[in-house]
Amino acid sequence: MHASTTIAPTIQPVSIPVRELLPWAIFGSILMLIAIYFVGVEEGAAAVFNSMYVHEFVHDGRHLLGFPCH
Amino acid sequence: MVRSLLIRGMIAGFLASLLAFGFAKIVGEPQVDRAIAFEEQMEQAKSGGHEHDAMPELVSRDVQAGIGLFTGVGVFGTAVGGLFALVFAFAYGRVGTLHARATSALMALFGFVAFALVPFLKYPPNPPAVGDPGTIGSRTALFFTMIGLSLAALAIALFLARRLAARIGVWNASLIAGVVFLAIVLLAQWLLPEVNEIPDQFSAVLLWRFRMASFGIQAILWASLGVLFGSLVERLLEDRHGALRIS
Ligand SMILES: [Zn+2]
Numbered sequence: 001m002h003a004s005t006t007i008a009p010t011i012q013p014v015s016i017p018v019r020e021l022l023p024w025a026i027f028g029s030i031l032m033l034i035a036i037y038f039v040g041v042e043e044g045a046a047a048v049f050n051s052m053y054v055h056e057f058v059h060d061g062r063h064l065l066g067f068p069c070h
Numbered sequence: 071m072v073r074s075l076l077i078r079g080m081i082a083g084f085l086a087s088l089l090a091f092g093f094a095k096i097v098g099e100p101q102v103d104r105a106i107a108f109e110e111q112m113e114q115a116k117s118g119g120h121e122h123d124a125m126p127e128l129v130s131r132d133v134q135a136g137i138g139l140f141t142g143v144g145v146f147g148t149a150v151g152g153l154f155a156l157v158f159a160f161a162y163g164r165v166g167t168l169h170a171r172a173t174s175a176l177m178a179l180f181g182f183v184a185f186a187l188v189p190f191l192k193y194p195p196n197p198p199a200v201g202d203p204g205t206i207g208s209r210t211a212l213f214f215t216m217i218g219l220s221l222a223a224l225a226i227a228l229f230l231a232r233r234l235a236a237r238i239g240v241w242n243a244s245l246i247a248g249v250v251f252l253a254i255v256l257l258a259q260w261l262l263p264e265v266n267e268i269p270d271q272f273s274a275v276l277l278w279r280f281r282m283a284s285f286g287i288q289a290i291l292w293a294s295l296g297v298l299f300g301s302l303v304e305r306l307l308e309d310r311h312g313a314l315r316i317s
Binding site: 012013014015016018020021024025028029031032033035036038039040041044046051052053056057058059060061062063064065066067068069070 | 071072073076094098099102128129133134135138139141142143145146148149150152153155156159160162163164167168169170173186189190193194195196197198199200201202203206209210213280283284287288307
């Protein structure tokens with residue numbers, strides 16, 4: 001299907017219109033930030049669940065990824 | 071298009087996190103284990119102990135160091151990849167004439183500096199046994215404030231570079247933007263309060279190794295994300311060029 005994978009230097013990259021981008025940017029970034037919250041913060045400085053299970057489960061990752069934990 | 075980019079970003083982020091996990095497992099985990107051993111020693115010596123560790127073990131060390139670490143790094147990598155893709159969707163075609171792979175690589179470099187390196191220098195990662203549980207709230211707030219200011223400095227620098235490039239050339243504009251970024255970051259780091267909660271007897275070597283492991287994880291994650299994402303989306307965007315040319 002893709003016989004050639006080189007881009008001719010004359011072709012300008014075409015940007016994606018902001019109107020098309022915005023709904024995805026809002027939806028996507030909320031989803032991603034929630035995921036980062038559960039790895040980095042949940043049951044440390046704040047808690048949605050209240051068992052310390054999430055905190056303890058991702059504990060090593062949280063430390064090694066640089067989030068304040070203890 | 072944005073949906074395809076987002077999915078590819080998450081895939082690239084997950085793949086990058088596999089490499090980061092391998093490094094974390096081999097280089098990082100031994101340091102975590104040593105820090106926990108030190109923590110237990112200290113606790114036995116004091117016999118008081120603090121809340122965080124006085125609780126019965128909810129998750130075993132094996133799970134924490136195995137599937138727990140894998141999940142933590144994997145979810146983080148996938149999420150960073152997703153955010154990366156969304157920023158890329160905006161940046162692509164708006165940063166001069168840079169193509170997909172170069173845009174991705176440059177973004178990964180900027181992302182690493184602003185999102186990982188700058189916070190690392192002000193509030194370096196700490197192993198277990200370092201840090202007072204009583205200050206976790208303020209330390210978390212300071213950490214994310216540092217990330218926010220760092221990202222703001224990056225945004226200002228990029229905006230400035232774009233505005234100046236037309237008048238004084240890309241090289242000079244980049245130099246000025248770099249200096250502005252550095253100035254804002256240094257000012258922020260100077261103004262934000264210091265956190266130093268390292269126990270007196272904690273091994274300096276162990277602390278250094280833990281922090282270097284953490285640094286390595288971030289470096290691997292961002293570098294492989296930048297390369298993988300660029301390769302994954304190049305073809306997708308190139309097809310779009312083709313479609314646009316025909317129409
Ligand atoms: Zn911890």
